[in-house]
Amino acid sequence: METILISVLNGLVYGMLLFMLASGLTLIFSMMGVLNFAHASIYMLGAYLAFTVSRFVGFFPALIIAPILCGLIGAAIEIWGLRRVHHNGHIAELLFTFGLVFIIQRLVQMTWGMLPMAYRVPPSLDFPLFVLYGANFPAYRGFMLLVSAAMLLGTWLLLKKTRIGLIIQAALTHPHMVSSLGHNVPRVFTTVFAGGCLLAGLAGVIGGNYQTTEPGMAESMGPIVFVVVVFGGLGSLAGCFIASVVMGMIQTFAVVIDYSVADLLRPMGVMLTGDTLLTEVLTVPVARIGALLPFVMMVTILFFRPRGLMGTRDT
Amino acid sequence: MKSRWLILVLIVLAIALPWFFYDWGHHRHAGFLLSMLSQMGMMVILALSYNMLLGQAGLFSLCHATFFGIGGYAAIHLLNAAGTGDLPFPMEVMPLLAGLAGLALAILFGAMATKQRATAFAMITLGIGELMATAALMFHHFFGGEGGVTTNRMIENSLFGLTYSSGLQVYYLILAWTTLAAVLMYYLTLTPLGRMANATRDNFERAQFIGYDPRIVRFLQFALSGFFAGIGGGLYAITYEIVTFDALAAPLSANALLMAYIGGTTVFGGPILGAILITLLQSGVSLLSNSWLVYVGVMFIAMVIFAPTGLAGIVKAHGPIKHAGRMGSLLVPYLRLVIPSLGLLLGFIGLVELMSFLTIGAAQGKKLVLFGGSIDVNATLPWAISLGSFLLGGLWLRFEAAGFHRVWENLSAEVRR
């Protein structure tokens, strides 16, 4: 019981972190039709920048500064990069962001080195928030939830109450109509792209010390975020939210389940013996398959529901 | 007609090249050269088969290494079975069997992925690639986990009585298969399927209204490209006698993309050029510098922005001007580009190397040797020179490039008339 409660909370924390990344990706995709492959790289940049900035001014100012820097980087990428390749079509845009992944990856390695950074939870948040059946829940995770909730509320207000928010909403449902509304489309694009990168940066700031800040973090986070976005349905924020939380739960629960398919079959009278590929597949405990699950989920949902959980349009 | 001669020269050169560097004193072949040429052969197959998707069918796939890798693993297991005498197949057909393994997997995954278009297709293939890479680390029976699986290629079953104990024999096997695969892939572009792949790339919808189901066209193209990638993987297994999950992981898929794109996706031979170039860079520059991936990455981005047709596309664009005998008018504009480009390039290399030595190199305790001299990375001067050269070269190149563009446009307009 206690493992379940703690796992639900941990899953929620991880899920909200995923959502912070995936929502930015979804917004950018819905608005511009561009899938930003470099999104997880911006997340990594956010973590590294937060580490460096927090050494000078402390964690809480870094929480504000690092995402803004990421937003500015995003704006620069949009203005000097994406906009130039836009007329060459979607594939060119995809290729461009794909190339960015390489460059950001290496730039980070060149600037900060190959070793993990000592980016730690700030001391003021480094205590157990509460103890549940003997397992404690760190205050920092509570803080992460708080930040995610604030971000969720902030984004929601922005989308509902501001002019640009209304345009973005229109773009979500009627992608082809916005350009004919007479708005300054390039500026809207830049804003959305920068905004998405800002969210990714924020996720990096609070995710960098929750996980580890090292050059491989984009590579390990990227595919998961893409799975979330596809699973939720490209272009659907609600689907994206559900998928993020589901993915967070699955990832955390998989780790604690030590059963395999063979254990399920045993009560039915099926005994597995021998040392073949099949028995290996069936006897691997779920905890070890954890890393495989997101991709299995993605392939499965695409097989049965090609548009994803709540997707409404093709790409 | 002329390209036929080029191909012939290329093949003859590939056959003769190992002998140019033959060490007559010790009666030995240059091992480094042979392994590099062998690597080139596999990469040519990988890049060409990737271009069946990207260039010919407009499909941006991120799991191409999956089929390369599965061909490799299949070949290892087949070689092991052949080594014990359980499998009566000669060495020469092993790549074909590896290709069939690639084909089978590409049929399975292609059926899922080719239902989707553009972005969704790219993401699904990304998922498939990750799925296979993760699975390769997890299941030891087929993939051997992190250590991979190994074999011994001397199975004593050859159509020509060869033992494949020497690198040269393996290289010639690779060369033969590369040529065959390239010819077959070229042949495919001249069949109804190949042409309809181009058609669905250009206009998905129109293809439906001339009676074709574009999804089936893409599916078949995807499956066949998996077949050829599998052949490449089979050659990989034969060469290295070990296949680890590197052979099907994302970096190799990305490499396939880089080679095809930088070489040029719009010309059939483009990916060949890209594969040779990238392999040269990989084996040459990576010895000299830690940061060769930065150079390749920047080159890639620059091509996406400025030259989306790739190197071969740039060469091809000169065709009409050359045809009109006006290449001479381009000489001076080109020469004017040289100095600023060099400034930009050297400045950029300087900055990258200084930067990476400050962090990575220092940690490894190496000394920075750049342009023939040892350099103190903490001094201001090298940084200032590099930055100056980079900025100055960049600004100057911008100016010159605008001039070049004008000359080019005028000349093109003139030639068209």
Add this chain to the structure above:
Amino acid sequence: MTALSLRDVRKNFGATEIIRGVTLDIAPGERHCIIGPNGAGKTTCFNLISGRFPITSGEILLNGERIDTMPPHKINRMGLSRSFQITSIFQRMSVFENLRCALLWSRSYRYSFWSPLWRQKALNEAAEVLLEDLNLTARRDILAGLLSYAEQRALEIGMTIAGGASVVLLDEPTAGMSNTETDYAMALIRRVTHGKTLLMVEHDMKVVFDLADTITVLVYGQVIASGSPVDVRANRAVQEAYLGALEE
């Protein structure tokens, strides 16, 4: 038996009904024009017939067979071909390749990846003849995307009729053309659709009354009149709804 019939075809986009019960019968060999003001649903009608969008209710029959549940490529194989209002060709392929591709399915090459195209004599000759018909022989090896607008329209028509479909749908084939270009295009259409059933959306009234055997007037997704050019011209409802407005 009719070549093409629509039986009470309806189409909703969300809550809005765009096509509100269209019934049409087109006899084999007939030249049938659909006219109507902008937004009347003419192009939508074409999209429904050719299978680009699914219909909401009703029936569409081609030579007596239901086609309204089929995907576009199956409908095409049954002998119905269409052109697009916005030129839809294979931009990065040569003019010759465009036409050859359009011929492939009807000559049962299907998805063949073994027959080399350069050896298919009959196919290549047919493509050359088509080039000649369209007056594009001089532009044979140019990328289709580089052709002039009028040439692209001609190519589009060529690709539409290449497969030998018995029912041909042309969506505003002369839109955006000058007078001479229009005359030329009409001569071309007459020539290449000889003996076929032709359904055409057109705005140019001169062209319509010149070419059509039957005219159908579509207003707000409904047929308000259908008949010979003389009848339609005399129809009061049409005059009020449409022609009157034009001849003011």
